[in-house]
Amino acid sequence: MKKKALHKDFRIEIKKTWTRFLSILLIVALGVAMFAGLRACKDDMLQSADEYYDSTNLMDLRVISTLGLTEDDVEAIGKLDGVSMVEGAYSKDVLLHFKDSDIVVKTYSLNDTINKAKLIEGRFPENNTECLVDTLLLDNTGYKVGDTITLSLPEGDLKDDLKETVLTIVGSCTDSRYMAFGRGNGSIGDGKISSFIILPKGNYKQEVYTELYVTVKDVMKLNSYSTEYEDRVKIVQENIEAITEERGNIRYEEVTKEPREELEKGEQELAKAKEDLKLKEEETYAKIEKGNSSIEEAQTTLTAMRKELEDKKALLSSTYPKEAIDNMFAPEEVKLKASEDELKNQKFVLEEQRAKAKEQFAKAKEEIALNEKTLQEGRDELSKVEHPTWYVLNRDTIESFVSYEMDADRMDAISKVFPAIFFFVAALVCLTTMTRMVDEQRTQIGILKALGYGKMSIAGKFIKYALFATVSGSIIGVLIGQKIFPYVVINAYRIMYGSLPVIAIPYRPYYAILAGSFAVLCTMLATFMACMKDLKAEPAQLMRPVTPKAGRRILLERIGFIWNRLNFTKKSTLRNLFRYKKRFYMTTIGIAGCMALLIVGFGIKDSIGVMSELQYTELFHQDASITLTEKITKEKRDSLIPKILEDDRVLDATLIFDKSMKFSNGSLNRSASLVVVESGSNYNEFYTFRNRNTKTTYHLNEDGVIITEKLAKLLSLSVGDTITIEMDNFNKHNVAVTAISENYMGHYVFMTSDFYHSLYGEEPSYNQILLINKSSAKEFEEGLFRDLLVKYKDIMAISSTNTFNNYIHDMLSSLDIIVYVLIICAGMLAFIVLYNLSNININERKRELASLKVLGFYDGEVNSYVMKENNLLTLIGMVFGVFLGIVLHRYIIITCEVDMVMFGRLIKPMSLIYSAGITMIFTLVISLFMYFKLRKIDMIESLKSVE
Template sequence: MVGGKMTKAYFKAILREIGRSKARFLSIMLIIFLGVAFYTGIRATGPDMLQAADDYYARQKLATNSVQSTAGLTKNDLAVLHRHRNALTYQAVKYLDINQLNNNRAVRVAEIPAKQRLNRLTMVSGHLPRKANEIVLDQQARVLQPRLKLGDTYRIATTTKLNRQFKRRTFKIVGFVTSPRYIEKATRGVTNVGKGTLDYFALVKPGTLTQTVASRIDIQFKNLATVTPYSATYKRLDKANTAKLKRWLKPLAAKRQTQLQQQARAKLAPQAAKVDQLAQQLPANSPILTAAQAKITQAKAQIAAIDRPTYLYSGRAANPGYSEYHENTQRVVALSTVFPLFFIAIAALICLTTMTRMVAELRVQMGTLKALGYSNSAIGSEFLLYGGLASLLGTLLGVGFGVNFFPRFIAQAYGSMYNLPAINVQYLWGDIGIALIIALACTMGSAAIVLRVDLNSLPAVLMQPKAPKAGKTLWLEHWHGFWRRLSFNHKVTLRNLFRYKQRLLMTVLGIAGCMAMMITGFGLKDSIGDISLKQFDQLWHYDAVVVRSGSQTAAQRRALHRQSLYRHDLVLKQSQVTVEKDGIANQTATLSVPQQPSKLKQFVVLRNRQTHQAYHLNNHGAIIDEKLAKLYHVKVGDNLPVKLGNRALKQVKVAAIAENYVNHFIYLSPTAYRQVFGHAAIYNGNLVQFTQHGERAQNQFASDLLKTKGMLNVTLLSTEKKTNFQMLDTMDLVVIIFVVAAGALALVVLYNLTNINVSERIRELSTIKVLGFYDHEVTMYIFRENLILTVLGILVGCFMGDWLHSYILNTAETDSLMFSPGIHPLSYIYSALLTLAFSLLVMWLMHRKLKRINMLDALQSVD
């Protein structure tokens, strides 16, 4: 057949067609490039971030489990674990939590094990302690206290009782480190000193602490060494491992109880002997003897009442940031399913329109080839190869850019929150294969759909120009008053808009998608910015939180009231509680019990987020924050499982759900607190309002107050605000991604569709130019239509943007944060103006193109 000899010429014809229609070929390639880049790039981000964490945990030997005991851990506990050394590696750690009264920080001072078998530290600068007087600090210490530097002196200055538990309290700073136990940069977990949360840790040489028992034993089970963290297999094996630990250590609780009682009796024995001697020397009814015997009896009763110690078992989920990091990667995965769909859907629509136009332009060529004896498959292959080549090039470039750019960009944004190394890019061939199939379906599939009719037509029909689409009476024409007032040009514009319905739909949907993404980008910025305004200005009306060792003394009250910054305060109980429920990551919440509930509204606004209805504490339940209610799927009337310290889990009834954006809060009245926990609240804190807000004056307030006996900690809200919103700055990068991506998409869509519009109507445009229309009038002939379509797209995009913004917020929130769901009116205006700007840019490019077209050549007949 002739076709066999013409193969080389046939490929030349395809290349010639690509060269003749460079703009169309590039537009298809670009739309595929954008879709594939976003799909493969964002799809790879979650797995890349998880792989980085997996490598880090393995390299730093992160413990899989930890064991603590209410009575400390002894050599007997270690001996049990040693018997199972073939199944695990273990490491005992001694530490003491203190409240630094000289710098208002809660610090965990730990001894570095002689050999770091587990939880290996990463040196940021300096070296580990080599001498007894050397100390290394958590890198977070340098963030919170910028004055701390290598070579400086570090002093431990806490309560007299805790000071005695150190053999040395002055050290030289020789290094700064990070620990794999703290994946999150800012959070260091809870403690039973100070404000209830740790600020940072410090590490010293063994022998610095006086305590004889270990505070914690870290364990790594060998059967988890090669198992991917966070996976279902990991969770199943971890559950089995925890059950083994409980079984092995359970018998030791009774032995430890006996040991503690024996030790106490041994200490009491000399005193009892002295009392016995005294009994032989004094009369039986002597007051001195009676008092001494009463003390001995009381001591014996206390020894008998020594409880069996409780062992506390925790997995990696207890490490601050461990579970949250996984949840953040899952949010990226969630984004990767919906976000690229906009690009893929629009790409499919644009490709369909483009291939339809290409087939219409090459009808005569198709008829000629048919007349020469080429088969339908040979003729159709030109279009399939054209579209396939554009798809293939777009996919290759999209994968190369997307997989290397987006994971690094997004991981860098999260990098400011976590102590994890940079990610290594990996190519997920499954996702790349799917992207290629979708890209080929968009182009080759579109070509096959369009060719379906024309390939079955006769050569004589194909070699004749296709009849223009017939015009129809518009429904607007029935509105006679309106229609008569329109100029000729406006009537033509409206007729053309509704005559080409496919182009109208494609343009409106394309612009709407771009508008929706821009609204989402600006809306995210609004939602993040509003958190600061609403939380710190509208909901919280206090400036500092003071924590004491117990109930407020007269001296403490005087010390607070005489501060120059002091304006007003509220006495309350404040402590950290853990909310626990199977299947949901444990959350830390601040439990607050005001001594005078009626005064709470002056310091904290508790209200419904939507209606702003005020809530007041009653004796029938707690007021909790909205995010906590959402995480645990509770509503008013339900119970929330809460654990105070190491005590048993309690069920707290939810009386109301209040607006809140940062961290978790549970408010109870004194009566409700007693009902839940079985004892009266000890009011260990104050919410304080200041007369002014200078940084230096506030720091001086904290420093002066901590000199008073029993004052443990002062938390300044200005510092909290700064710390909380450092990580939110990273969301600006996400906004940039949305706006740039939407802009690129808008340009490609508008250029492509406008180019098709001009190509389809070149004879019409040439005619009006020959009739005397100026260049700018010819451009306006097209621009009016584009402007109307752009405005329609903007309107539809507003609704799509609201939906996409809402979806993104739900997937991007962290467990301890709730975004403000509203979008500012200005964001809609900015998005609309940017979309209009892209439309104007496209029309400027088209204006230049129209000026270069030879209108007389365009008017020549094909007959």
């Protein structure tokens, strides 16, 4: 019987005080929705991406080799433990003519099993004259399905690479490797890849694959961002790395076999030619020498015959006349003369043979020397063919894969802070509400105690009341929160990750139970605390009216020159504020919490949005960064700066050395970029080193380094400390930190080239050139970068700071909707808190307000009398909320930061104004609601004695 009465009373209480019940339900629903919804956001974001990856069978590993990859490599990797599938693919950076310029696109081969394209429009290509294009290409260029495009290279055509270069667009697609809008950098054109185009494999003329895609067994059921997934992929990655040397040697032998055989054949032919030439030369000159010897013998004989003839003539000269003697020996003279002429002719012929042989042998030797030079060039070319290097890369090398996880982590950090504040404020409101409910039913509690009801039976009514409201609110909060919040958040991030087609928002029981448990714990604790005081009192004491609080003078009354100038209503308002201390504290804390949440919402947007503005305008001044090829010589590198500066579109340029290294401080270590600038250069035109708080500028010197602020924080370093630079395990140097500079994106350690030389004993191998352009307009930069890439072959890629800055802005714009959701929720909380506390205030003071009506106060005057208190409490709460918001904003910003990023610490003045304005708007709306409630106060009913 007792239980039936209490149950009936419980139902009547809910019906009679449905607004109070609804206020508890709503504030619990809001808190649970925030907690369960926001905490589920990270899991839902990652699951959405993972389902997209699974639907396209995104590769788990990508294998690249400097000498290409063969079918044998595919077979070898496919036999390894843990490998599910392996597929070879081709790729090539090309130019696509658009309007009056060329844009860079990356072509891929159409894959059968791995990295499958997701068709959006049209169909897949069926022959070499058809292609599938990136949806971004259609959006940015105006091309449509059915149009014809032509591919080319900066110099020459693609005949050696593609069978067909004039292609028909038959469809558009997305690729899970490019979930964000960035398409990476290329080595041709302006250095920026705009889109991708997918071609049939048969269109490529390449003999070997550009890369291999690998999937791992039994990981499809795992989330791609889980530790278990990473561990399984790591095992297979190590297995592939274990065969890279063997496969590399095999590929090296394949590549060098034919030229090596040709060289060996050429060397053999050259050796034979040398030997044949030598033999022929010896034989020819031997014959010439033999003929020369015969001539010399004949010459000797003729000389002897001539002497003998002359002797005979001389002997007869005294006896016969000269003419008679000449006639006597004329036949012999003729014969001898003929022999001498013949011998002279033989000498001439022999000299001609010698000269001709010498000329022929000289030509043969030149030909041999030329062949020898050609062979040496072949040897040199062969020696330049290095053993191939294999790179086994996981999904962490996919830019959008990593950035998406970082965004999910940031969302998770926010979700751990905001719901806690909501629950705290909700607990305060529940405490106030239930305390008021218990105070209203003091007499009934006293009667129930006098009738013999136990404390727990009496308290059960209030506990059930709060429990029913809490459980109902929790169910509503979970049902709504775990669908709306993740959907809004993921949909907001799709602004940046445009190709994400899946939004997975399942109910997650863990967060639902956790949120509901927190809500029940808060409300039950608040209800129990509200009941304890009255349940301890005696029945007779409870059945008497509560003794009114004694009036006390407030501090302001002692300041006469202010107090005496206040009218009656203002004095009454001020007295009431401090008379009802519980309401004062609850309202102030509630409004302060809501104001703080609004400031945090706007402040997050301010702090994140200011990052790129500060980083790339006030700290880093370069407009572009040129990456040089690894094999560039020092002479060519040093000559590049003057040549680039000859272009009147470039205002300034400087060389830097930029390399990722490991930096440590005892047990703490982080990867960061070591940036070496030329000593004595104008590096201050490209970098500003300064203190974030004082704006004091720093300069590099020759006895230490400047490190960035976030790196200093992660390594627990301050100015004067020592940081260890680890180029490798055997090359470590301890250097002094001379300054800590403001920085927001990435970690950097700066030093001069002279200091680098003192550490490593050599000049830094500069690998980048920083540019300051005459203009940062998109068309201007594209033209400049395209010309530089064409003109200088040692330039590998050019990255535009402006393009990256715009990318950051696009990325951060996705946070706007999330921030707006937080602001709306904070506004709703402010509304519920103000409404609930204002409602309690009016209910507590019905007799007082009825008395004012009886005395002749109009409804508007009574409303003004009450709302002045609310407005003043709101203002006080807002003041405290500003300080709380600044502290909370700093905590959230630090919590949300990832290792490589430092958010700004800025809250713009307009954000404070917006937060205050929203809070005041809700106060005015509540005033309007309360006005109608005040009008309904029954003067006679309210003035009846509570007894």
